[in-house]
Amino acid sequence: MSNVILLEFNELTPAVMDRFIAQGHLPAFKRLRDESVAAVTDAGEDPPYLEPWIQWVTVHTGLSYADHKVFDLGDGPKLEAPRIWDMISDAGRAVWVCGSMNAAVRGNAIRGHVLPDPWSTGLRPIPETEFAAFFDFVRTYVQEYTRDKPPLAKSDYLRFVRFMVSHGLSLRTVTDAIRQLAGERSGLGKWRRAAVLDDLMFDVFRHDYQRLRPALATFFLNSTAHYQHYYWRNYDPAAFALAPDDGAQQEYGDAMLFGYQKMDALLDRTLQMAGPDTTVILCTALGQQPLTGYDEDGGKMLFKPLDTAALLRFAGVAEPYTIAPVMAEEFRLYFPDAAAAEAAEAQLATLTIDGKPVLKVRRTEAELYAGCDVIAPPAADALIVAGGSNEPRRFADLFYPIDSGVKSGMHHRDGILWIRTPGVAPSVIERSVSLQEIAPTVLALCGVDAPVAFAMPPMPEVVVPATAQLRAA
Template identity: 30%
Template sequence: MTVLSLEMNELNFHYIEKFIEEGKLPNFGALLAKCQLTRTIAEKAYPDLEPWIQWPTVYSGKTYAEHGIFRLGDIVSRDYPQIWEALEQEGLRVGAISPMNAANRCENPCFFLPDPWTNTDITADDATKKLWKLVASIVNSNASNDLGFAAVGKQLAPLAMRYVNAASTARYTRVLLKALRYKWAKAAFLDVLLFDLAMKLKERERPDYMSLFLNAGAHIQHHHTYDSSVYSGEMANPEWYSKAAANDEDPLLFIYEVYDDIIGECMRRSDLRVLITTGLSQTPNPREHYQYRMVEFDAFLGKLGVTGAKVLPRMSRDFLLEFEDRVDAEAAIAKLTATSVGNSDTPLIRIEDRGLTLFCQVCYFGRPEGLKAVQFDGRSFDASDDLVLVSIENAIHQTTGYHVDMNVPKGAGDDEISLTEVFNRLKNAALAESGALTKLAG
């Protein structure tokens, strides 16, 4: 028996319940009719409600105040034990696929495939490692280069075929047909592949505990909540950004149906004990909020005269600049902070100074036409080709998340717990299924 921590990042179970009431999502319906749905409560301050802060809380059982991780990738500078090391210490075999902001500090994991933004060791056979490096490069380049789905598939297919489950053919077909028409559906293809990869590695390596992080739901909710039938507000996406509503397409229902199929497979398997966690969830954004990412980091930084920096892209609008010399870092700070948008003092880049590294964010959230007049060094230039629109932020984070243990019957568990408590629930489930908990009690 393998305990699977299925990490469905920021999934909105309150929307799932609405779709169930409409007769949709039959497997989620069966799950919630049978199992206890528990709300999790994370941090209270909005700046702390980021997934790269809250998933380290799940992995460690520590609050943000205790673990102190605020940025994606910062886990590599912390040394507290995570769930995988804690279970290894009890003699269990562990594995991880794309855990957000987690470091591979295991002694001998069955496999450990880190998220695309965290600089930590990959543990896997050569073929899986090659696939994972390609996945990471596609994830990091996709927003900037707007890779077509055919191009992505052409790169992935030769490496991914050995992990594809024949039983999930219908899942791939559904995603493929949608992704050929809509960019937002591409993220679902990766999640379907990750699930098949997880099941293949589980069968081959037989871990006692493994985690699988899926992010397409969070991605699509952020980008397209306004297009969904479950949204009842007044905001709407412009048609140049999304044709989903005009074509009577519901992006949220689409990704929930993909996940519904995965949930169904999990419920049918007798070799898994599945615990689902969302970390956070999302709520509709009442304001117009555009987010951008640099297309070519080196080219744009060169326009500003920023030199001597190694660029490490992070998720969405964030990137890290690494310098060997503090003088170069200080010069970069001066140039970046002197760059503004339009005729106002609205900065283009926000900087967190860390000495030889600068954590940077594109902090202009206005409409694309504003980028035609970026001010720097007494001159104005058009930066609309230098930054690509990542999203119109349809939804923002909220502290409520969800947790479901498929072994806990409806009515037998808590209605609400702290997110920190999920760590203990995962650990105890893994120990119980492996028999280690009984041995400890004896």
């Protein structure tokens, strides 16, 4: 039995990791790999079910998508099945869930702390009074990161700073943040700001880890997944027919390496914090690969509403409703009942540009899940037509491009799984490991009997040697 730290570094890619390690860029990742049972995981799904908010639910529950059926980001709380932290908490041991994607808990009686991911719409922090200032600030900042000025008041910043000062804010993080903001004065490098959020998250993670000493701690980061989605073309220009221009290459050529190196530094700090007697698991759930299918048409871009409420008024959607941004170009709408949602769905379907739909919309009872369906910049004078009497509006007056960049990374089924646990010799697993094996393996390493029947057993390459070592002791 060992305490477990589960590092959820979203979508880090096996081939990219191997390349950067071979080049000597990632000493902490190399150390962990060399000390671990190392495997490549299979996400078990193909598009449209190859999405991190689907795969992380599988990691946390042991259920395949066919069983958990959580399709959208933010829908995690709709699934009542227990997560690994629920099971460990029910066994009387402390847990610390820090940022895990599409998470949920069964009630508020969990033994420990929960800080949901920034896209969460159905789960609040536990305890809420302690984490609300941090959670609300980060959620607003992340959901509106594409804007020059996120909608935050001075009081929001003040509450956030007070929280950080009392929850582990390090001099290193302060120094890096000042250096980042100073560097942005040149007009370049704003994309690196996501790494500052990673540092802030780690300070909070370390603070509460040292306070709780939990049996299970999870720590989720997403910045490098974002870098891969937008800067893979700069990492490997030869893979693309559409080459980056010289200015973009100079700005973003090392963006993916930067992301991996920042996570390498956080891993090093985690290993120092964990010590030799704690199990450390690196799991990425899936990876990425070049997105080349749109190159002949100029690449794929994502567009987000400048003002979602204004867009809805233009479409003739009747109030009341609640808007919740999700990730990238997508957003949720909550209505009082299914009839109101159905009427709104019909109105949004009337939005067209050059005769084609502007939005992709899905309805589930009283909720709509929507996003811009335009993937190439329309002409400057291109007009959006709405049903009813509203005058057409220019596309550029209602939408703006995310990051002003062409997307160049897409998901891949292969992910990284490295497990360093006391008493188990390093090895490389040649078979492909299913994500469904991770939940029972984590429980076994924590010494908790599974209260549910998993579809797959714990990984024998890890658990059998660990059990033998425990019996010998």
